[in-house]
Amino acid sequence: MSGLAGALPFPASGTHTKAKARVDHRNSEEAALVRRVQARDEIAFREIVERYQAKVFSIIYGILRNHNDAEDIAQQVFSKIYFSIQNFDFRSSLLTWIYKITVNECYDYLRKKRVRKLVYESDFTEEDAQRMQNTDAATDQGPAVDTQLARRDLVLKLLAKLSAEDRNLLMLKEVEGHSVEELSQMTGMNENTIKVKLFRARQKLVKAAQRLNRGTGKI
Amino acid sequence: MHEPIQDNLEEYLKGSASKVSQDFQAHLQACEDCAGELRDMEAQAEMLHTLRPGKEIEPGAGFYARVMDRIEAQGRASIWTVLLEPAFGRRLAVACATLVVLLGTYFVATELSEPMVAVAPAAVSIAPASADLSPQPSSDRDSAQQQQQRDAVLVNLASFHE
DSSP states (O other): OTTTTOOOOOOOOGGGOOOOOOOOTTSSHHHHHHHHHHTTOHHHHHHHHHHHHHHHHHHHHHHHOOHHHHHHHHHHHHHHHHHHGGGOOSSSOHHHHHHHHHHHHHHHHHHHHOOTTSOOGGGOOHHHHHHHHTTOGGGOSSOOHHHHHHHHHHHHHHHTTSOHHHHHHHHHHHTSOOOHHHHHHHHSOOHHHHHHHHHHHHHHHHHHHHHHHHHTTOO | OOHHHHHHHHHHHHTOGGGSOHHHHHHHHHOHHHHHHHHHHHHHHHHHGGGSOSSOOOOOTTHHHHHHHHHHHHHHHHHHHHHHOHHHHHHHHHHHHHHHHHHHHHHHHHHHHSOGGGTOHHHHTTHHHHHHHSOOTTOHHHHHHHHHHHHHHHHHHHHHHO
């Protein structure tokens, strides 16, 4: 996770700054397992697959909602892990690294396949705009299935506008439900940096949504 | 978005209203822009929750074996697919073009430096006369060249008469 490790310099802001012991990702049981895989120990790799397969499947299913696609992408994710684990640098947790690979694979898949159901800016229609209008939190009284789908499609599309780093951080926070403190431990960045990055990612998401709404005539 | 809101944003979005400072609430009531932006961020956080899988999904039996099959297939294919990669293809095309240009230049240069004897036998047939009239035995190399030219002229004359 070399991208996430590029911490922004940010001054500590008084009451919210806590001195947390940094998690050393180099000297954990997980790190030992990774080193074994790096040494091409297939039993260790099998352990990684068995340990994370349900997690990877759940992440993919959350994004794509399709079991067949989930199986195919999950295989690809573990294949990527196998071939690129030599580059894992222990700056983040293994789960954070796997999460990043998984989400990137999902977005690669969506980009390549250009699934019809998924809304892309180029083929955004009036009907889509109407569906989006129904997704405002204020008017959302028990969302119907198609409204839920529209919301998911829209948020996936908006997330596609962010960098992979911003997207992963925001998803780890909002989708996986990790706290700022946990994110700090997972990524090796301090809590204030995480907060600043999350804030900027949220701002970019808001701006992307505003641009989209302007483009479809909805203010 | 102003500082009091930005500083407490994550606590607020997490739903920890009690942890949010009084500055936050006061600023939110006073600043319309911040209130609007916060509403947007809240709505988006809620939309992001739709990506939660809801339940843990387990793969079908034999998943590890299928992963290893794919790894094996990709490892095997990677040696040959490198030839089909666009970047590699471009490099190969550039290398071929460079080679053709170099070979072309070499052949043109070689052809220009060769004596014209074989091309125009009639014209060259005059040469021995002038060569005999003004011999230049300045060096062994020159005499060897002259000898070579004479031989060439003889060959040309022989073939001309035939």
